[in-house]
Amino acid sequence: MARLTPRALSIAAIVAAAGLLTPLSAAQAKAGFTPGAPGAGDPYFPDMGNGGYDARHYSLSLAYDAGTKAIDAEARISATATQNLSRFDLDLLGPLKVGKVKVDGHTAKFERTGAQELVITPPHGLRKGRSFTVDVTYSGVPQMINDKALGISGWIQTHDGAVALSQPFGSATWYPVNDSTADKATYDFTITVPKGLQVLANGEPAGTRTHGATTTFRWVDKQPTASELVMVAIGHFDVKDTRTPSGLRNITAVDPAAVKSATASDDFNRATADIIDWEQKLYGRYPFGSVGGIDVLAPAVGYSLETQGRPVYARRSAGAIPSAGLLAHELGHQWFGDAVTPAQWKHIWLNEGFATYSEWLYSEQHGGQTAQQLFDQAYDSPDTDWSGKVADPGRDHIFDDLTYTRAAMTIHQIRKAVGDKAFFQLIKAWPAAHRYGNATTAQFVSFTEHFTHEDLDKLFQAWVYSEGKPAL
């Protein structure tokens, strides 16, 4: 770390007096103010995230135009410099136009470079440890991502509005962000839509105000959230704001076009409550301020996502409410993926394995097949693909079967090796140990071995670090 010395200051003053350079640029050069890295170091997604600062809070204000589908927006990002910063990047993807950027209220220079960099040069360098705010005004029609291997994500238009689903990337299609799983932040949302439409987001509602032809919804998300799990949904919804039997606030929303049954909204709210209360017994205290879910018709999507506190079940056509197994999966993610988030994308089996195992445990404890039977089926199935490593699936394979089924099989093998008593303690202790933070495969391996006092090296070597079908 280089500190600004009095000597550097005096040189700067001399240089400035000579009219050659501004005092700060000379001082900064002397004190080692350098640009933040344009990526956060994830080998699968080198452009995602940025270096040099830690984003703490995002305050996102958006006005949505239902006619043009455009947003007119302002993002305020509160951050702390983690190095002496001469400039830094945010991630921003697609056709959105940036109007103005300010750092601590002062107009800053900016340019868009590379695939997704919004490069911001503040008028003064930012000293390591210093808190600062960045205001970005921007507008346009956000464009979703359609990745050849990973499918659709980002700001997605639905039949009557939009929904933001951003795993692994996509948040940068609708707001400037440090788009790294490792830089969690809190959020608040102020979203203005034409009167008659509803808005849901992460966290809890904080007021609604109608002004003429528009309504503004505020939501506040008080627990650290990874950008991939940030969600906004705009459309017509039947919203239920209730409590689960254990007392958790439970806000669900059903798109009337997504479900056929007249009781769907109540059924979905109750099913969510039942599953989350069951999972609290398995995984420990629910980590967020409220739970819920959004059942929405989004013909482009056809998948569900564990957006923090409030998963989105996006479907291509109308049908029944999500199955108990699907609810168990997405709500199980609240502990595995949301409260504890992979430090890099290669560790995603820690999300999907536990979410899939939540389905297995739900089945086992509700009169269905046991986890052992589900394991046996997958182990014997000719369809199980044994190529690739669970702990390092590769960029294009993070959503393949190996991070789901083979990861769940791995978890079942741990259960068999350590016994039910230790296993059911472990699945409470692990998410509690890393709540609101990040974790890696290596941390999970060492935590599991320490916690259970078992040497599981052979098991992990065979099931997560190697290719091929492990012997039993």
Ligand SMILES: [Zn+2]
């Ligand atoms: Zn999942």
